[in-house]
Amino acid sequence: MSKEELIEQIIEKNNKVQYVEIKNDLETDIHSGFTSQMTKQELEGNAEYDLKTKQIKEGKVRIKSNGSVKSDVTVEFSNGVYKETNNIINNQVTRYGAKYTMNPDFHQLIEFLSTIKKDLALEENDSSYLLKLKGDSKGLELLLENQYRLKLSNIDFSELDKELTLEFEKDTFYLKNLKFNLSYDGSRGKIKMDNVTVFSKHNGK
Numbered sequence: 675m676s677k678e679e680l681i682e683q684i685i686e687k688n689n690k691v692q693y694v695e696i697k698n699d700l701e702t703d704i705h706s707g708f709t710s711q712m713t714k715q716e717l718e719g720n721a722e723y724d725l726k727t728k729q730i731k732e733g734k735v736r737i738k739s740n741g742s743v744k745s746d747v748t749v750e751f752s753n754g755v756y757k758e759t760n761n762i763i764n765n766q767v768t769r770y771g772a773k774y775t776m777n778p779d780f781h782q783l784i785e786f787l788s789t790i791k792k793d794l795a796l797e798e799n800d801s802s803y804l805l806k807l808k809g810d811s812k813g814l815e816l817l818l819e820n821q822y823r824l825k826l827s828n829i830d831f832s833e834l835d836k837e838l839t840l841e842f843e844k845d846t847f848y849l850k851n852l853k854f855n856l857s858y859d860g861s862r863g864k865i866k867m868d869n870v871t872v873f874s875k876h877n878g879k
Contacts, residue, residue, distance in 0.1 A: 700869045706828070806837075
């Protein structure tokens with residue numbers, strides 16, 4: 675199977691995923707001048723989609739961060755009702771008639787495959803297909819900005835060393851995980867970002 679045929683299969687099969695669970699771990703280490711900051715963010719939750727619109731109908735996610743400012747937030751969304759709870763101070767905000775987007779979002783990651791497919795190389799093992807970044811990619815920059823809210827202020831994205839791997843189950847073609855590593859070591863300091871996004875229980879299985 676060629677890379678192009680595989681990606682067509684992946685998009686077709688994953689477009690039928692109505693429910694998925696997600697776990698995301700991001701570690702960031704930044705050194706600039708005399709300052710340094712290490713942050714670890716953990717996200718864990720689930721989402722049920724409307725397959726026609728790819729919008730989330732129901733979902734729940736908890737996001738914890740232990741950076742310079744600690745945070746622990748739970749977001750619940752159901753039937754247009756959005757509830758955000760600050761678990762540190764036990765405060766809740768509710769909004770009605772809202773739309774909810776999870777970052778990263780399963781279906782938007784699948785959609786991005788079309789944008790970055792020319793920059794990916796295909797590998798495989800006994801149980802998985804692996805799509806790995808080869809060279810630079812403007813599409814990767816857009817993916818990280820849109821899905822991981824990644825913005826760099828003092829360094830151009832092209833200056834980063836980058837690694838990206840997307841892993842798909844051979845039996846189902848479902849997206850299992852996405853890993854990226856970004857690093858910079860130069861005149862403006864040091865940056866290291868390591869991220870793992872794991873998807874499971876596709877359609878409750």
